[in-house]
Amino acid sequence: MITVEQCRLAPKVLLHDHLDGGLRPATVLDLARETGYDKLPADDAVALARWFRTAADSGSLEKYLETFAHTVGVMQTRIALERVARECVEDLAADGVVYAEIRFAPEQHLEAGLTLDEVVDAVLAGFEEGRVAARASGRGIVVGALLTAMRHAARSREIAELAVRFRDRGVVGFDIAGAEAGNPPSRHLDAFEYLRAECAHFTIHAGEAFGLPSIHEAIAFCGADRLGHGVRVTDDIDLTAGLGSARLGRVANYVRDKRIPLEMCPSSNVQTGAVASMADHPFDKLARLRFRVTVNTDNRLMSDTTMSREFMVLHEQFGYGWADFERFTVNAMKSAFLPFGERLALIDDVIKPGFRVLMG
Numbered sequence: 001m002i003t004v005e006q007c008r009l010a011p012k013v014l015l016h017d018h019l020d021g022g023l024r025p026a027t028v029l030d031l032a033r034e035t036g037y038d039k040l041p042a043d044d045a046v047a048l049a050r051w052f053r054t055a056a057d058s059g060s061l062e063k064y065l066e067t068f069a070h071t072v073g074v075m076q077t078r079i080a081l082e083r084v085a086r087e088c089v090e091d092l093a094a095d096g097v098v099y100a101e102i103r104f105a106p107e108q109h110l111e112a113g114l115t116l117d118e119v120v121d122a123v124l125a126g127f128e129e130g131r132v133a134a135r136a137s138g139r140g141i142v143v144g145a146l147l148t149a150m151r152h153a154a155r156s157r158e159i160a161e162l163a164v165r166f167r168d169r170g171v172v173g174f175d176i177a178g179a180e181a182g183n184p185p186s187r188h189l190d191a192f193e194y195l196r197a198e199c200a201h202f203t204i205h206a207g208e209a210f211g212l213p214s215i216h217e218a219i220a221f222c223g224a225d226r227l228g229h230g231v232r233v234t235d236d237i238d239l240t241a242g243l244g245s246a247r248l249g250r251v252a253n254y255v256r257d258k259r260i261p262l263e264m265c266p267s268s269n270v271q272t273g274a275v276a277s278m279a280d281h282p283f284d285k286l287a288r289l290r291f292r293v294t295v296n297t298d299n300r301l302m303s304d305t306t307m308s309r310e311f312m313v314l315h316e317q318f319g320y321g322w323a324d325f326e327r328f329t330v331n332a333m334k335s336a337f338l339p340f341g342e343r344l345a346l347i348d349d350v351i352k353p354g355f356r357v358l359m360g
């Protein structure tokens with residue numbers, strides 16, 4: 001038996017977490033008051049938390065994404081962005097996350113007159129404050145930012161350039177997110193070609209609300225280093241003869257052969273309808289087939305979750321123990337957009353010793 005308290009002690013690595021999907025409910029209320037945002041669907045923290053969770057439980061990615069209007073709505077000033085970023089790092093560190101890549105879409109935070117550069121600057125300042133505060137309370141955490149471009153919009157090249165401009169100041173990579181159906185990754189090919197020419201890292205949300213063609217484009221046309229979710233890679237795996245005799249198609253084989261990391265987010269995947277239920281989540285099948293699976297939160301506010309809770313969900317569903325969680329964590333650390341030496345140091349000096357303690 002594993003408890004959530006023990007999961008909190010495990011040194012965890014988080015590659016897929018949206019800044020605008022992880023606000024504290026009380027902070028949403030404070031910021032709405034301070035910035036004059038008057039469209040919140042509830043006026044106390046408990047009711048607001050419940051609203052986000054319930055509204056996100058929609059079974060559709062498009063409906064799930066509508067809830068972000070309220071978080072993005074209160075994140076339009078430097079003070080707001082800095083606070084949300086600081087609290088994000090403090091909350092992750094308190095949950096025992098030792099390395100996190102946190103993503104957000106700068107283009108969504110320009111409504112009150114900030115420039116793209118000012119948005120990124122404010123978030124990075126908040127991350128640094130959070131890191132220092134966590135350190136002061138005895139929790140070490142390393143944080144990197146991923147800049148997201150919205151896949152329905154047309155600013156991906158500009159955001160890719162922004163990511164490269166800030167690459168030595170805390171931005172470690174690039175991503176595209178938003179409604180997947182109708183907005184294939186190849187729409188943003190020029191951004192990905194630019195990033196490849198700059199030797200910059202990127203991940204792509206693919207295979208969540210849309211199937212295999214999206215994954216195929218993301219890796220074969222665009223050259224993604226990692227896949228956001230990627231659960232639908234199972235569309236290319238024939239399991240009719242059982243897991244031991246699984247037959248992989250060309251795309252699934254390529255993903256596995258190239259060790260392309262899958263940033264899977266169990267609770268989020270159930271909420272958006274990417275999978276029918278937790279019991280149906282392909283995490284375990286993909287793990288057994290030795291895909292490079294990682295555990296992530298996606299949106300802690302909308303899913304009312306933490307990394308520890310995602311571990312617990314997987315423990316309860318699939319019976320994972322510490323050796324499994326250590327493997328998923330090392331998978332994630334190996335897949336981070338951090339220089340090799342720093343990844344290795346975190347694995348050897350933080351992750352392995354931490355799990356050794358838990359395993360007694």
Ligand SMILES: O=c1[nH]cnc2c1ncn2[C@@H]1O[C@H](CO)[C@@H](O)[C@H]1O
Nearest residue numbers: 018065068103104105148177178205
């Ligand atoms: O699971 C997801 N799939 C696709 N897009 C998402 C997901 N979660 C959040 N966002 C989108 O990413 C933006 C930047 O953080 C959010 O505003 C939201 O629209």
Ligand SMILES: [Zn+2]
Nearest residue numbers: 016177228298
């Ligand atoms: Zn996501």
